[in-house]
Amino acid sequence: MNSSFNRWKFLITACLVNFCTGSIYAWxxxxxxxxxxMSQLQNILYTAADLSIVFGLANAVGPLPMIFGGFINDRFGPGWLMTIGGLLIGSGLFLSGSAxxxxxxxxSYSLMFGLGLGLTYGATINTCVKLFPDRRGFAGGMATAFYGLCSVVLPPIAHMLTTDFGIQRSFEIVGTVCGAVICIGGLLSFLFVGKASGDQKKTAIVGGLTWRQMVSTKRFWKMxxxxxxxxxxxxxxxxxxAGIASKQIxxxxxLAATAVxxxxxxxxxxxxxxxxxxxxxxACRTLILSSLLTALGMVTLLxxxxxxxxxxxxxxxxxxxSFGSFMGIYPGFTAAAFGxxxxxxxxxxxxxxFSFAGVLGPWIIKTLSAGGSFSSAYSVACCISLIGTLAGWIISRQDL
Structure with a gap:
């Protein structure tokens, strides 16, 4: 009973930590x-578009610490990863203010913050999935949802901070608060996961393929x-x-900001x-339904x-x-498929x-909407979603 109660404590902690990890949305x-x-300090004209590479790199490095940190998380638990991740996130944001x-x-931002984000996000999501083998979808959905929730809550707060304190102080405040919360969550996880470890070993850590075995299967490439x-x-x-809301609608x-x-x-x-x-x-049936809903959404936009x-x-x-469905379900879906x-x-x-999709999606709409119309991009996206639906159906035939 105590172990079961502590897994819920960790889930709550992971949700709060991921909310702070989502501070990337303040960008x-x-x-x-x-x-x-930077324009004033360097006497060189910079625009927000010029800095987009900084944000892109911060997202792109995410899988690397997730994979590296995964080896540690599978052996020693999430405590150290979350604590180190919190230090990197806090320091990266703090130093970005004076860059x-x-x-x-x-x-400071792309590497320090990006590495911290990958370590923390990977540790929280995968530990939640392991501690809740009976409710993987719910646990993964909750943990990822609070990461996404930050995109709703933090931007107006960041705007207020920037208006009142300036950009450097805003980076420092967000970095200090978010870094501290994540580090505290990491330290608490030593208590919660440690006490729940016995239950975890009995229920969650039962077999499974190594990464080498996983990537050698056809199932992995299909997924x-x-x-x-x-x-x-x-x-x-x-x-x-925002651009679609203003240009097309x-x-x-x-109102465009409201749409975002x-x-x-x-x-x-x-x-x-x-x-x-x-x-x-x-999981697979839900994701197939989500793919169909995405295709319907693209047709609606047309x-x-x-x-x-x-x-x-x-x-x-x-x-x-539908996008949220894939983000929430896939951690548990992967565990169900490969252990x-x-x-x-x-x-x-x-x-x-997901990282590849993060590059491909924006590239498609930027390239195909160069003439001022988004219709071609919507059509391509609809086709991709339908192809994904077929891939999901093929996977479902394997009785995952």
Missing amino acids: SVFAGPKAEQ SDMTTLIL LFFLCCGAVSGMMIISQS GLSSA SYLALINTLGRVAAGTLSDRLG FCGKGSIVMFFAALSLIGF AQHNSVNYGIMFTG
């Missing part, structure tokens, strides 16, 4: 003021492809949601709802025009919920499918 608010600060050139900003197809559309729309800047927040909220809710549904319906506000928000609901024993490493490798 959308920090980028403009940071570019202005005056691109090299320093890349070192990797399925994840990429499932995430492409979401990453595409997330990267351009004709919304004001205020709404998409983030639906994405967050989708992680919990779909994760819980997958525990009843099955028919949106000026003033189609209700239809536009309906499309965002379908796409955001929980090495899931920290295995999911880190599987996560590269």
Whole structure:
């Protein structure tokens, strides 16, 4: 009973830690003021677009610490990884505030913060999945949902901090608070996971493929492809949601910002709802349904025009919920397919499918919308989602 209670304590801790790990979402608010600060310090004109590589690299390095940290997490638990990750996240954000050139900003934000993010996110998600073998979808959905929730809550707070204290102090405040919370969560996890370890060994750590064995299976490559197809559309729309709202639908800047927040909220809710549904319906079936909903969302966007506000928000609901489904379900889906024993490493490798989608989705919409219309990008995304649906059906035939 005590072990079961402590796994719930860890889940709550992981949710709070992941909320702070999601501080990467403050970048959308920090980028403009940071570019202005660097322009003044260097007498070189920087724009928010010029700094986009910093944000992109921070996301791109994520799978590397997830894989490396996975070896440690599978053997010694999440405590050290979360604590070190918190120090890296806090220090990276704090130092980013005073960074005056691109090299320093890349070192502090892209590398320090990005590495800390990967270590922390991988440790929390995979430990939750291991501690809840009976409710993997729910546990993975909750832990990832709080990471996404930060994208709704933090940007307005970051905007307020930037207005009141300036960009350097804002980075330092967010870094200090988030780093401290994550480190405290890491230290607490020594108590919670340690006390629950006996139950964990009996229920969760039972067999499983190593990463070498996993990547040698056809099932892995099918699942990797399925994840990429499932995430492409979401990453595409997330990267351009404000532009679509203003250019295609004709919304004001205020309503366009509302659309961005709404998409983030639906994405967050989708992680919990779909994760819980997958525990009843099955992970693969839920993901197949999500792929079909994504395709429907893209078709809906194709028919949106000026003033189609209700239809536009309906499309965002379908796409955001489906994207959240893949993020919430896939950690447990990977553990179910290849065993929980090495899931920290295995999911880190599987996560590269999401990283690829994070590059491919924005590239597709940027390239195909160069003429001013998003229709071609929507059509391609719809086709990718339908191909993903077929991949999911093939996987489901293996009775996962």
